[in-house]
Amino acid sequence: MNAHSITPEVQSFLKERLSFYTKMDQDKIAQDADLISLGLQSIDAVLISGEIEDHFKIELDPSTVFEHDTFESFAAEITRRLNAK
Amino acid sequence: MSVWILGLATSGHDPALAIANPAGEIVFAEATERFLQDKRAWGIAPDHIGHLAEALAETDFVPGRDTIAVATSWASAKAELKRGVHDAMLPAPDTIWMQGMQLQLQESAGASLLRLGLASERPSPMRFDHHLTHAVTACYFAPTDTAACLVIDGEGDVGASSSFTMKDRELTREWRSWGPGSLGTFYGWLTQMCGFDWRLGEEWKVMGLAAYGSPNPELVENLKQMLIVDRGRLRFAADDVLLEIRKKAQEFGRRPDEPVEKAAVLAASGQAAYAALADLVLGEVASQGHSDLVLSGGCALNSSYNGTIAGRLPFERVFVPPCPADDGNAIGAALLGWMKVYETPRIPVGNLSPFLGSRAKPKGLDRLRKSAGRGLVVCELDDGDSAQVAAEFLAQGKILGVMRGRAEFGPRALGNRSILADPRSADMKDRINALVKGRESYRPFAPVVPHAKVAEWFGHAQPVPYMSMTLPWREEAASTVPAVVHEDCTGRVQTVTSENAPWLNAVVEAFEGMTGVPIVLNTSFNIMGKPIVHSVEDAIAVLMTSGLDGVLIENTLVTKPD
Numbered sequence: 001m002n003a004h005s006i007t008p009e010v011q012s013f014l015k016e017r018l019s020f021y022t023k024m025d026q027d028k029i030a031q032d033a034d035l036i037s038l039g040l041q042s043i044d045a046v047l048i049s050g051e052i053e054d055h056f057k058i059e060l061d062p063s064t065v066f067e068h069d070t071f072e073s074f075a076a077e078i079t080r081r082l083n084a085k
Numbered sequence: 086m087s088v089w090i091l092g093l094a095t096s097g098h099d100p101a102l103a104i105a106n107p108a109g110e111i112v113f114a115e116a117t118e119r120f121l122q123d124k125r126a127w128g129i130a131p132d133h134i135g136h137l138a139e140a141l142a143e144t145d146f147v148p149g150r151d152t153i154a155v156a157t158s159w160a161s162a163k164a165e166l167k168r169g170v171h172d173a174m175l176p177a178p179d180t181i182w183m184q185g186m187q188l189q190l191q192e193s194a195g196a197s198l199l200r201l202g203l204a205s206e207r208p209s210p211m212r213f214d215h216h217l218t219h220a221v222t223a224c225y226f227a228p229t230d231t232a233a234c235l236v237i238d239g240e241g242d243v244g245a246s247s248s249f250t251m252k253d254r255e256l257t258r259e260w261r262s263w264g265p266g267s268l269g270t271f272y273g274w275l276t277q278m279c280g281f282d283w284r285l286g287e288e289w290k291v292m293g294l295a296a297y298g299s300p301n302p303e304l305v306e307n308l309k310q311m312l313i314v315d316r317g318r319l320r321f322a323a324d325d326v327l328l329e330i331r332k333k334a335q336e337f338g339r340r341p342d343e344p345v346e347k348a349a350v351l352a353a354s355g356q357a358a359y360a361a362l363a364d365l366v367l368g369e370v371a372s373q374g375h376s377d378l379v380l381s382g383g384c385a386l387n388s389s390y391n392g393t394i395a396g397r398l399p400f401e402r403v404f405v406p407p408c409p410a411d412d413g414n415a416i417g418a419a420l421l422g423w424m425k426v427y428e429t430p431r432i433p434v435g436n437l438s439p440f441l442g443s444r445a446k447p448k449g450l451d452r453l454r455k456s457a458g459r460g461l462v463v464c465e466l467d468d469g470d471s472a473q474v475a476a477e478f479l480a481q482g483k484i485l486g487v488m489r490g491r492a493e494f495g496p497r498a499l500g501n502r503s504i505l506a507d508p509r510s511a512d513m514k515d516r517i518n519a520l521v522k523g524r525e526s527y528r529p530f531a532p533v534v535p536h537a538k539v540a541e542w543f544g545h546a547q548p549v550p551y552m553s554m555t556l557p558w559r560e561e562a563a564s565t566v567p568a569v570v571h572e573d574c575t576g577r578v579q580t581v582t583s584e585n586a587p588w589l590n591a592v593v594e595a596f597e598g599m600t601g602v603p604i605v606l607n608t609s610f611n612i613m614g615k616p617i618v619h620s621v622e623d624a625i626a627v628l629m630t631s632g633l634d635g636v637l638i639e640n641t642l643v644t645k646p647d
Binding site: 054063 | 160165263
């Protein structure tokens with residue numbers, strides 16, 4: 001997985017929501033940033049998963065966010081599921 | 086060779102099993118607690134070997150000819166996710182304890198088939214989304230092809246509520262909530278605050294007690310703030326907000342050793358807050374535009390709320406299955422397994438009967454007959470006479486335990502494992518509470534009414550075949566049957582017809598013929614803290630250790646000597 005497999009919509013939505021929960025500027029969230037190192041609490045990771053489901057009309061597993069621990073990996077997985085719709 | 090499906094409720098509490106035959110019919114379903122006579126059967130495998138062997142023997146399953154696939158009621162094992170436990174409402178140890186049991190049951194599901202010689206290697210269960218299993222169970226019991234279907238629960242695979250649409254018997258998920266935010270957890274917390282124990286399933290006591298208090302408007306508003314409802318999705322408020330509200334609620338709370346009346350205002354306020362929050366969730370679901378609502382999940386046991394939905398909110402008909410809580414998911418898992426194996430997206434239509442459990446064992450009945458002359462009077466009735474004799478028994482003011490046909494699946498006794506009595510005397514409620522059930526005097530009993538007459542006796546009249554709704558008595562009627570009129574002039578009614586409960590319907594008709602009143606008191610055949618009776622021996626034990634006057638097991642009437 002790399003940045004090329006992430007759609008701009010997923011990129012901007014996920015950065016905006018991560019910024020909201022971690023209070024970190026969006027442009028400081030690096031592609032290879034570790035979600036936990038960003039300060040994302042596990043409860044917030046779960047809430048973000050729900051927001052992604054609603055926004056992109058895709059289905060995530062409860063473990064998806066925990067299995068993809070970097071921004072890039074998680075965003076690519078969302079993109080993959082979006083493309084598979 | 087035909088494939089049968091064993092559906093297992095693997096939550097860790099209220100385990101149950103259900104068996105679907107190759108035609109997609111649920112041919113058996115029963116909670117483990119009945120077999121073990123252990124309330125809620127915490128942590129017990131739903132495919133308990135002895136129970137599963139008995140269950141299979143009740144079906145046409147033929148070992149060697151048929152095979153069994155296994156399905157469970159959760160997609161995930163929560164403990165494996167290793168996510169933080171939300172502890173702002175219920176103590177973390179309870180949640181960690183439950184997650185451990187759920188993990189264990191998800192992993193061991195179906196292993197009993199090895200011991201029974203029905204599998205040569207460890208089965209790989211099909212795992213289904215928890216709320217999907219709730220929804221499929223509910224739709225199996227819903228006599229409609231198209232409806233909104235809402236699950237409001239304690240928890241789910243990702244959150245505690247899910248909204249579906251059923252169209253031509255096919256379910257599609259509309260949305261689900263993620264993360265902590267649960268009306269079931271809210272009610273569990275409320276139960277603890279009222280001095281009861283949700284782990285013992287005492288949410289009933291809160292609902293019953295609510296009738297004795299008036300909601301405190303300020304407290305209701307505070308309690309409502311504990312949950313945020315965003316387009317139907319539920320989320321708990323921030324921990325500091327919850328803590329503040331909990332402190333305010335504390336002054337209305339009660340310790341277990343204090344009089345129950347002390348918590349009446351809190352119970353009433355909590356029930357009012359629950360209703361207001363549930364209204365917001367249902368309001369979102371109503372925007373789908375369906376006139377039929379199928380409601381399930383543990384919160385669908387809130388009969389007081391359920392009875393207020395049809396006509397008040399934009400739904401004409403509301404269907405609640407006989408088993409909306411987690412035991413009922415065994416059916417949903419079995420049906421989803423069947424749909425997968427037989428490659429159909431359509432949920433089968435059930436015959437709507439809740440009588441899916443065990444029968445009284447002939448051996449137990451034989452032993453019972455031999456006990457005649459040893460202190461009990463045993464009388465064999467003709468099949469056609471038993472309803473008439475039972476009605477006469479009741480009309481004489483006697484209390485009768487009934488064990489006939491197959492046991493009900495779900496928490497309600499609907500005539501096959503019931504205690505019946507005459508509702509016309511005011512002291513009957515106290516007699517049964519004190520002398521038979523051994524439970525608190527404030528708890529109400531349910532009325533059975535013929536479906537054709539429900540509008541004569543109740544407001545908001547609607548079919549309630551599974552005793553899932555509380556309706557308001559008509560004022561002029563309530564004084565006739567005081568033993569089944571709750572403090573707030575409501576009753577959790579069961580409507581019967583000659584189709585849905587033939588024998589009980591015949592009892593009510595015969596009782597009306599004798600007394601002019603077409604209503605009978607119906608409560609579950611158990612004593613407080615114990616599950617509903619399972620065996621002939623269980624039934625006789627209740628007779629011998631309580632104020633019951635007799636029991637009718639199939640057509641064998643057993644009474645105490647005068």
